[in-house]
Amino acid sequence: MIQPYQNYQLRYKNEKERIKSIVYEAGMSDQFILKEKVARLEEKIKEYTGAPYATAVSNGTSALIIILKALGVKPGVDVLTPAFSFIATASCISLLGGNPIFVDIDKKTGMIDPDDVKRKITPSSRVIIAAHLFSVMANMHRLRDIADEHGLFLVEDSAVALGGTIDGVSAGLLGDIGLYSFFPAKPIGGIGDGGMIVTKDDELAARCKMLRNHGQEAGKRFYHTLIGYNYRMDELVADFITQRLEQLEQIIETRGELAELYHKELASSATYVSLPPKTEYQRVYYTYLVQAEYRDELQSFLEEKGIETVVFYPLAIHEQKAYQHLGHQQGDFPNAEQFASKSLAFPLYPEMRHADVRQITERVNEFYAAKQH
Numbered sequence: 001m002i003q004p005y006q007n008y009q010l011r012y013k014n015e016k017e018r019i020k021s022i023v024y025e026a027g028m029s030d031q032f033i034l035k036e037k038v039a040r041l042e043e044k045i046k047e048y049t050g051a052p053y054a055t056a057v058s059n060g061t062s063a064l065i066i067i068l069k070a071l072g073v074k075p076g077v078d079v080l081t082p083a084f085s086f087i088a089t090a091s092c093i094s095l096l097g098g099n100p101i102f103v104d105i106d107k108k109t110g111m112i113d114p115d116d117v118k119r120k121i122t123p124s125s126r127v128i129i130a131a132h133l134f135s136v137m138a139n140m141h142r143l144r145d146i147a148d149e150h151g152l153f154l155v156e157d158s159a160v161a162l163g164g165t166i167d168g169v170s171a172g173l174l175g176d177i178g179l180y181s182f183f184p185a186k187p188i189g190g191i192g193d194g195g196m197i198v199t200k201d202d203e204l205a206a207r208c209k210m211l212r213n214h215g216q217e218a219g220k221r222f223y224h225t226l227i228g229y230n231y232r233m234d235e236l237v238a239d240f241i242t243q244r245l246e247q248l249e250q251i252i253e254t255r256g257e258l259a260e261l262y263h264k265e266l267a268s269s270a271t272y273v274s275l276p277p278k279t280e281y282q283r284v285y286y287t288y289l290v291q292a293e294y295r296d297e298l299q300s301f302l303e304e305k306g307i308e309t310v311v312f313y314p315l316a317i318h319e320q321k322a323y324q325h326l327g328h329q330q331g332d333f334p335n336a337e338q339f340a341s342k343s344l345a346f347p348l349y350p351e352m353r354h355a356d357v358r359q360i361t362e363r364v365n366e367f368y369a370a371k372q373h
């Protein structure tokens, strides 16, 4: 590939000694899991986001499971969740025996539609999950109002939105509880799996901390207050993320500049490509996702030219085989289905040069220019 979707070799090229020393230090310290370095990362995330409580966990998916478990999701409990998202936004509900109640997305933003949330609320509803995807954030103000009006918890799946803010409040703290993923492809980009739960609620935070480590209260080894999981974070991962956090502002800025360049260079294909919607808040470009006419043809064309793109996501969640048992039909969530049929993400990573973006956009424009004739 001339233009790969990610380029981790570039990210780590000059990091050899630093990474070796992180591994060596962890090994020599006798401290491998949930120790000082994890506690230090939790403090750093609290500082960076303004969260009163932070709980480091093994990944974003385990964060979601812990959160939903802490909120009492179990058989018979309904959780409203977007029909278009990463599968974990729904599967974590199912894994706890709860019922995912799919909600359509807003046609323009691609995020959960507050009007459809209202339509889907029933007496069995307990939680709304709002996911921020790609670089767009859900309409948290309206969702907060709806959740309050109906006495529901509002979970913010901010797995990909660390660094984003609405009116100065960090993604993750706009609902009752939120999370970040440190998976290598995410904006901060870890060196393996990792996640973090953030909240302003002390009781919820305490429950999450117990649930991540077999239901133990801190300092009370082998005394189990809750039935919990082993969803702990390793010291190695924590040290790496703590160091990377220092670069996050720069990473976000660079990602934003690359996205701006995409906007500018793709303007001539505007009839065929809907660019990421304009927003008022500080966004974090996790991917550069467009809605593209002739999407599959464009993807093949780019691949032939050595440009790798990714379809996020090829199916809405109710269309996945794993959810066929719910009996949803084609057309039940038309905006989600439409998004799944047109979404395409172009490469966007902080080590990219402007010339790389131009090489990609020239090919995209060439593809659509041919369609005009």
Ligand SMILES: Cc1ncc(COP(=O)(O)O)c(C=O)c1O
Pocket (backbone or CB within 6 Å): 059, 060, 061, 062, 085, 086, 088, 089, 131, 132, 133, 157, 159, 160, 181, 182, 183, 193, 194, 195
């Ligand atoms: C919206 C969303 N939620 C949750 C997750 C799960 O995070 P992890 O991969 O760390 O388990 C992801 C990961 O891609 C995601 O995109």
